[in-house]
Amino acid sequence: MNGRYEAVIGIECHVELRTRTKMFCGCPNEFGGEPNSKVCPVCLGMPGALPVPNAAAIEHLVTAGLAFGAEIPSFSKFDRKNYFYPDMPKDYQISQYDMPLTIGGVVRYWLEDGTMKQCRLTRIHLEEDTGKSTHAGSGDGRIAGSSYSLVDFNRAGVPLMECVSEPDLRSAQEAVAYLESLRRTLLALGVSDVKMEEGSLRCDANVSIRPAGSNELGTKTEIKNMNSFRSVQRAIESEIARQIEIVESGGRVHQETRGWDEVNGVTHSMRSKEEAHDYRYFPDPDLVPLEPAREDVERLRAALPALPWQRFERYAVEYGLAPKQATQLVDNVALAEYFDRVVAASGNPQQSSNFVLGDLSRLANETGVAVAQSKVSPEDLAELIDLLDSKRINSKIAKELVARMWDGAGSPRAIVEREGLAQTSDPAAIERFVDDVLSANEKVVADYRAGKTNVMGFLVGQVMKASRGKADPALVNELVRAKLSS
Amino acid sequence: MASPLIEKSAAETARDVAGAATSAAEVTEATLERVASVEANVGSYLTVLPELARACAARVDERVRAGERPPLAGVPIAVKDNMCLDGTRTTCGSKILESWIAPYTATAVARMLDAGAIPIGKANCDEFAMGSSCENSALGVTRNPYDPLRVPGGSSGGSAAAVAAYEAAIGLGSDTGGSIREPGAFCNLVGFKPTYGRISRYGLIAFASSLDQIGPLTRTVEDAALAYDAMAGFDPMDATSLDKPVEPAASALRENLQGLRVGIVREFATAALGDELDAVYRQAYRDLERLGAQLVDVSLPTADYGVATYYLIAPAECSSNLARFDGVRYGLRVDGNDVREMYDRTRAAGFGPEVKRRILIGTYALSSGYYDAYYVRAQKARTLIARDFARAFATCDLIACPAASCTAFPFGAKSDPYSMYLMDYYTIPMALAGLPALSVPCGWSTPEGGTLPMPLGLQLCAPLFEERLLLGAAHAYERATRHALARKPALEESRA
Numbered sequence: 001m002n003g004r005y006e007a008v009i010g011i012e013c014h015v016e017l018r019t020r021t022k023m024f025c026g027c028p029n030e031f032g033g034e035p036n037s038k039v040c041p042v043c044l045g046m047p048g049a050l051p052v053p054n055a056a057a058i059e060h061l062v063t064a065g066l067a068f069g070a071e072i073p074s075f076s077k078f079d080r081k082n083y084f085y086p087d088m089p090k091d092y093q094i095s096q097y098d099m100p101l102t103i104g105g106v107v108r109y110w111l112e113d114g115t116m117k118q119c120r121l122t123r124i125h126l127e128e129d130t131g132k133s134t135h136a137g138s139g140d141g142r143i144a145g146s147s148y149s150l151v152d153f154n155r156a157g158v159p160l161m162e163c164v165s166e167p168d169l170r171s172a173q174e175a176v177a178y179l180e181s182l183r184r185t186l187l188a189l190g191v192s193d194v195k196m197e198e199g200s201l202r203c204d205a206n207v208s209i210r211p212a213g214s215n216e217l218g219t220k221t222e223i224k225n226m227n228s229f230r231s232v233q234r235a236i237e238s239e240i241a242r243q244i245e246i247v248e249s250g251g252r253v254h255q256e257t258r259g260w261d262e263v264n265g266v267t268h269s270m271r272s273k274e275e276a277h278d279y280r281y282f283p284d285p286d287l288v289p290l291e292p293a294r295e296d297v298e299r300l301r302a303a304l305p306a307l308p309w310q311r312f313e314r315y316a317v318e319y320g321l322a323p324k325q326a327t328q329l330v331d332n333v334a335l336a337e338y339f340d341r342v343v344a345a346s347g348n349p350q351q352s353s354n355f356v357l358g359d360l361s362r363l364a365n366e367t368g369v370a371v372a373q374s375k376v377s378p379e380d381l382a383e384l385i386d387l388l389d390s391k392r393i394n395s396k397i398a399k400e401l402v403a404r405m406w407d408g409a410g411s412p413r414a415i416v417e418r419e420g421l422a423q424t425s426d427p428a429a430i431e432r433f434v435d436d437v438l439s440a441n442e443k444v445v446a447d448y449r450a451g452k453t454n455v456m457g458f459l460v461g462q463v464m465k466a467s468r469g470k471a472d473p474a475l476v477n478e479l480v481r482a483k484l485s486s
Numbered sequence: 487m488a489s490p491l492i493e494k495s496a497a498e499t500a501r502d503v504a505g506a507a508t509s510a511a512e513v514t515e516a517t518l519e520r521v522a523s524v525e526a527n528v529g530s531y532l533t534v535l536p537e538l539a540r541a542c543a544a545r546v547d548e549r550v551r552a553g554e555r556p557p558l559a560g561v562p563i564a565v566k567d568n569m570c571l572d573g574t575r576t577t578c579g580s581k582i583l584e585s586w587i588a589p590y591t592a593t594a595v596a597r598m599l600d601a602g603a604i605p606i607g608k609a610n611c612d613e614f615a616m617g618s619s620c621e622n623s624a625l626g627v628t629r630n631p632y633d634p635l636r637v638p639g640g641s642s643g644g645s646a647a648a649v650a651a652y653e654a655a656i657g658l659g660s661d662t663g664g665s666i667r668e669p670g671a672f673c674n675l676v677g678f679k680p681t682y683g684r685i686s687r688y689g690l691i692a693f694a695s696s697l698d699q700i701g702p703l704t705r706t707v708e709d710a711a712l713a714y715d716a717m718a719g720f721d722p723m724d725a726t727s728l729d730k731p732v733e734p735a736a737s738a739l740r741e742n743l744q745g746l747r748v749g750i751v752r753e754f755a756t757a758a759l760g761d762e763l764d765a766v767y768r769q770a771y772r773d774l775e776r777l778g779a780q781l782v783d784v785s786l787p788t789a790d791y792g793v794a795t796y797y798l799i800a801p802a803e804c805s806s807n808l809a810r811f812d813g814v815r816y817g818l819r820v821d822g823n824d825v826r827e828m829y830d831r832t833r834a835a836g837f838g839p840e841v842k843r844r845i846l847i848g849t850y851a852l853s854s855g856y857y858d859a860y861y862v863r864a865q866k867a868r869t870l871i872a873r874d875f876a877r878a879f880a881t882c883d884l885i886a887c888p889a890a891s892c893t894a895f896p897f898g899a900k901s902d903p904y905s906m907y908l909m910d911y912y913t914i915p916m917a918l919a920g921l922p923a924l925s926v927p928c929g930w931s932t933p934e935g936g937t938l939p940m941p942l943g944l945q946l947c948a949p950l951f952e953e954r955l956l957l958g959a960a961h962a963y964e965r966a967t968r969h970a971l972a973r974k975p976a977l978e979e980s981r982a
Contacts (some may be wrong), residue, residue, distance in 0.1 A: 041589060041590050044815060045810045045815070046570075046589060046590070046816070047570070047576070047578070047583065047586070047588075047691040047692075047810070047811075047816075048568075048569070048570045048588075048592060048687075048688070048689040048690055048691040048692065049590075049688070049689075050687060050688050050723060050724050050725065050726075051725065052722065052723060052724070052725045053725065080806050082805075082806050082809060082852070084809065084812060084826075084829055086812075086814045086825055089810065089815065090809065090810045091809035091810050091812055092806050092809055149825075151814070151815075278853055278854045280805075280806070280849065280852035280853060280854070280857075281852075282802060282806070282852055282857070282861060285694075285695035285696035285726075285803055286692075286695050286725060286726060287725050287726070288725055288726060
């Protein structure tokens with residue numbers, strides 16, 4: 001994007017909620033399975049069948065709203081969105097129109113460089129998913145030219161939350177960072193699997209451009225068919241570029257829905273505003289209004305876990321961890337909770353992060369045992385960090401100890417005491433090692449004095465070896481240099 | 487000659503079968519014989535279910551032998567064909583479902599069968615319950631057993647005719663704007679619509695979800711109470727069903743109306759119905775008084791807007807409820823070149839003119855730009871009508887008025903839709919307010935151009951949830967007047 005324009009982006013997400021059963025019937029809410037094996041008269045829209053709302057789905061949605069600081073109105077309702085489509089069993093979708101379960105709220109997110117940002121939410125509402133059509137005979141799976149279509153209703157009636165953002169995002173990077181934060185939060189809340197590849201997270205983007213510094217909103221287009229965060233990024237970038245090109249060449253952007261073409265890397269027009277549906281929304285007479293009780297809302301609020309953005313802010317701003325490290329921890333709740341206990345016991349977040357994301361994560365990868373499930377207790381690790389911080393051991397010994405603790409060696413302090421691994425910081429003792437090494441390596445000493453100063457490392461290493469690794473490396477360095485220069 | 491078993495009330499039959507004086511099998515055979523001998527002249531049923539009926543009867547007899555006393559043991563019932571019964575054809579009187587086999591059973595029907603009732607068949611109705619004469623059925627003609635040249639009323643006309651013609655003791659109907667009460671009045675029966683939500687709608691194929699309510703058509707008030715007791719109560723499969731305890735109505739039947747105030751609605755003055763009908767209703771009110779009731783004048787100033795309000799709300803809901811009949815998953819399919827054409831052709835061929843009219847009206851009323859002017863205003867009017875009733879019930883315990891403005895009319899007499907819509911003038915306001923109401927036989931009148939006296943119905947209406955009071959009072963009136971017994975169906979006469 002050239003500096004003369006600013007992009008204005010809003011995101012609409014559909015997220016399948018993780019519940020035992022579907023939104024309005026008792027069928028299992030599970031991905032996959034034989035087509036039409038998870039269906040009943042209700043989710044097939046059989047004549048006479050009636051919907052009964054799933055209380056767990058409603059709680060999930062309220063929980064999500066609370067996590068984003070949304071308002072939970074005391075009165076909400078379900079409406080029917082009427083339109084004909086073969087994979088929609090009733091030819092209307094039970095959704096929410098003018099009185100959603102949650103209103104407002106803010107999604108806080110961060111960019112790769114650690115900058116915290118926020119995007120306001122318009123609303124989050126609850127609805128039911130549709131079935132899936134498969135078009136056969138056209139070669140490319142599209143309806144155009146197909147000879148027949150098959151419909152699988154396993155997904156029909158799965159609880160779906162629609163989360164609509166305000167147009168607060170200004171770049172494709174921000175849009176993706178927003179989505180990542182949304183995804184992390186919903187995962188942390190346990191309300192959804194949020195898997196884009198299984199379709200449990202789907203999103204559309206509303207994109208417009210305007211002259212930089214302007215407060216007016218330009219004409220927007222809606223981008224659909226984005227199947228990964230990467231395609232979201234590419235589609236929005238491509239659409240911004242397309243709109244700038246139109247405006248630069250004196251044209252006007254038309255309000256329309258555009259589909260993202262992953263292969264060719266462009267968006268193409270799907271339908272214009274004039275073709276927009278009249279959904280004839282009206283309150284669903286089969287369902288009674290939703291009136292969340294205050295005490296239920298407060299119970300859900302009290303049960304909210306630590307939220308990813310809160311963790312990130314604590315790790316990156318308060319602890320000063322690198323954004324990448326902080327993000328790594330945020331993305332692994334069990335690891336982050338482990339890390340929190342190590343920090344609580346050691347008081348050294350940076351060192352805690354180094355061990356948790358470094359040695360421990362490496363060992364976890366090698367052995368297939370999660371850090372939190374390993375034999376290394378956070379308290380033992382804190383003890384190790386403490387030994388290191390107080391210079392009782394050096395980093396080399398520390399590395400060795402971590403490996404042994406992973407195998408179940410227990411308290412590092414006990415090992416250090418039992419095996420005399422404490423770092424030697426007694427100058428007299430170290431001086432003896434240095435003298436021994438220098439006299440055993442006269443040729444090397446001569447090289448050094450002849451100007452080959454890079455042999456210094458070799459000599460230090462020999463001293464460390466002689467001390468069985470226990471000598472304070474800084475002190476060794478200092479003494480070796482002093483002796484060589486004398 | 488027909489077996490005396492078929493003329494027994496449901497209460498008598500259940501007592502006899504449960505007490506082993508007769509068997510469900512005998513009652514079922516007698517009823518099936520009756521069906522075979524009169525169906526050609528009545529046409530109550532779209533589908534007769536002899537095998538299922540016999541299997542159910544055998545099971546009931548087994549239960550009785552095992553010491554059970556099911557409250558409706560061996561009682562033959564007619565099920566309106568808009569209620570699902572697993573494995574049986576369920577058509578809604580429509581070509582679009584002409585060969586659809588229901589894959590599950592409606593809660594109300596299941597409860598009747600659990601109580602020992604025997605399903606004789608699926609009864610004809612106006613297509614998707616839209617009509618007041620049964621003439622809108624696409625699948626059959628049902629005649630009024632009291633005069634085969636006249637309609638049985640509707641939309642539950644098949645259920646009403648079946649009970650009037652002794653082809654069943656209880657007919658299950660559904661009432662959206664009067665579809666139980668009006669055919670009840672036309673066929674000399676008790677037609678009872680409980681409070682909205684009292685009986686589960688699960689498995690009742692929706693016409694207008696916020697109004698539809700299942701109820702019984704019976705020859706006695708006691709039978710209506712028994713059927714209500716079997717079906718009423720919360721159903722976890724229907725989010726709009728009332729989660730309130732139901733006290734049995736059969737134990738609340740009264741012999742007088744002492745201490746009750748009965749409201750006579752000022753706006754429903756019967757003088758407009760002509761001298762003969764006016765006299766019948768005036769006599770009915772005097773009879774209520776004679777039984778101990780105090781008559782009070784009440785006003786329902788907005789009731790006059792009932793028909794207009796109803797004909798926005800009900801079509802709006804039906805336009806959405808009937809969208810699912812699209813040829814994709816079940817029912818009729820007429821192929822087209824693409825899916826849109828398939829929809830269009832299927833629905834054009836599958837729905838009759840009245841159903842199409844209502845889908846069009848409802849689609850229009852919900853459209854962007856018209857929604858506030860029509861649907862929203864109709865909902866406001868509905869609230870006002872309900873408030874009028876609440877105000878009236880502050881000064882009375884029950885309301886009495888006609889169930890219909892005329893007796894059963896000849897086929898084809900109401901050819902313009904609006905005059906047919908006005909048939910529900912007296913029954914629609916109660917439906918909009920969700921109130922329990924019933925019609926009970928209150929006299930006879932020979933219509934102009936007719937030769938036979940035809941029955942009339944008195945409508946009684948109670949406050950929400952007061953079904954026991956309503957049935958109790960209707961029982962007192964029925965016992966004191968015995969209007970229903972004045973004439974028998976004209977079937978034998980018509981065959982001669």
